[in-house]
Amino acid sequence: MLQIRKAEMSDLETLRDFAERTFRIAYEADNVLETFQAYCTEAFALEQFRRELQHTGSGFWLGYLDGQLAGYLKLNFDHTHADLLPASSVQVERIYIEPALQGRRLGEILVNFAMEQ
Numbered sequence: 001m002l003q004i005r006k007a008e009m010s011d012l013e014t015l016r017d018f019a020e021r022t023f024r025i026a027y028e029a030d031n032v033l034e035t036f037q038a039y040c041t042e043a044f045a046l047e048q049f050r051r052e053l054q055h056t057g058s059g060f061w062l063g064y065l066d067g068q069l070a071g072y073l074k075l076n077f078d079h080t081h082a083d084l085l086p087a088s089s090v091q092v093e094r095i096y097i098e099p100a101l102q103g104r105r106l107g108e109i110l111v112n113f114a115m116e117q
């Protein structure tokens with residue numbers, strides 16, 4: 001069973017490393033290498049992830065399967081944004097699953113979790 005918990009600042013490097021690795025696996029082959037590298041350098045900078053973790057209008061959740069990080073989810077709750085109306089809505093900004101664990105319905109579990117928030 002997938003165990004889901006909210007990411008904390010102590011998870012910063014683990015989250016950032018997992019996020020960058022799974023993003024690269026998903027998209028690197030479909031992009032111009034130099035442009036992709038520049039994007040990753042900025043998007044996966046430790047300070048960028050620190051700011052995202054500290055943002056009060058969003059949160060990250062980590063999914064663990066048998067003690068192994070299997071995926072993560074970033075949800076936005078900032079209802080000042082026009083895309084998040086009504087006030088009870090939530091936006092799934094990111095969802096990534098460990099490639100070796102894909103096909104086990106873990107993404108579905110994370111989406112269902114998001115709908116409960």
